[in-house]
Amino acid sequence: MISGKFAITVHILSLLSKHPEDFLSSEYLAGSMNINPVLVRKEIANLKKHSIVESREGKYGGTRLLKPAKEITLKDIFCMTFETVHLGYAKNDPNPACPVGKNINQNLETLYTDINKNISGQLEKISLLEFTKDF
Amino acid sequence: MISGKFAITVHILSLLSKHPEDFLSSEYLAGSMNINPVLVRKEIANLKKHSIVESREGKYGGTRLLKPAKEITLKDIFCMTFETVHLGYAKNDPNPACPVGKNINQNLETLYTDINKNISGQLEKISLLEFTKDF
DNA sequence: CAAAACTGTAACAATAAATATTACATTTAC
DNA sequence: GTAAATGTAATATTTATTGTTACAGTTTTG
Secondary structure (H helix, E strand, O other): OOOOHHHHHHHHHHHHHHOOOOOEOHHHHHHHHOOOHHHHHHHHHHHHHOOOEEEEOOOOOEEEEOOOHHHOEHHHHHHHHOOOOOOOOOOOOOOOOOHHHHHHHHHHHHHHHHHHHHHHHHHOOOEHHHHOOOO | OOOOHHHHHHHHHHHHHHOOOOOEOHHHHHHHHOOOHHHHHHHHHHHHHOOOEEEEOOOOOEEEEOOOHHHOEHHHHHHHHOOOOOOOOOOOOOOOOOHHHHHHHHHHHHHHHHHHHHHHHHHHOOEHHHHOOOO
């Protein structure tokens, strides 16, 4: 199972970017995705930590972008929602008496670090504006 | 949660590559990883489908490589074990009345396809021999 | 042929992670 | 003060991964 944080956050930001002036409620955002509003609010809490959006409480409250879609990249979203992409480790406790078991996780770690650098480089080139251009 | 198939398969192949002549039993392989032998046999079944290893049943049976570690790349293993890397979709059933909900999954799909091409390109350059050189 | 030591695989159980829900305190507009 | 929001904790549900059990089939050896 993959955590949907990245996809949910992209979805939230896409919607906000289409209404840059308005404070959109978590219920409205959740309705577009068919998910629970609480999940939306959790991701919004994360976005606020990174100063990507601001929220207003109380009646007529909601959330809006703090910067233009052109200035937000998919890499930003990737970093805010996913620590790293990885393809699993060879178990927490491989047999230390075996030279392969002893070292393999470190090699995998290095490999995954490289993969993440690579993905970041790719995502850095795509802005939210570009990603949503045909919506 | 990430499926450990890639890591388990790398581990199995690493061990086999260190004993290229011998048929190693699933119990021995599992012992090096501290996992259940049945999981090993499942991944071996997959490797056999791709003609990377051969098995011998019965007493003194086991598995060995069909080709040198130099000729197996991490991309081969990636393709055999993971269909794709992805970062989630914006739900199975986003609201079709919303232009964002209607289109976002297709855009994500395209993005993930690109990411996978990228990862494949990177993994293609690393052979099993190289990956295991300091074990 | 019988015993031992394997593979192969299906069915099921256990664990862990992601997602959803409920509940309620707090804030703000009117 | 009421309605409509956010914020967040606690908990339940669902789904995916991983592990286990069980047993049929294969091969070697005596």
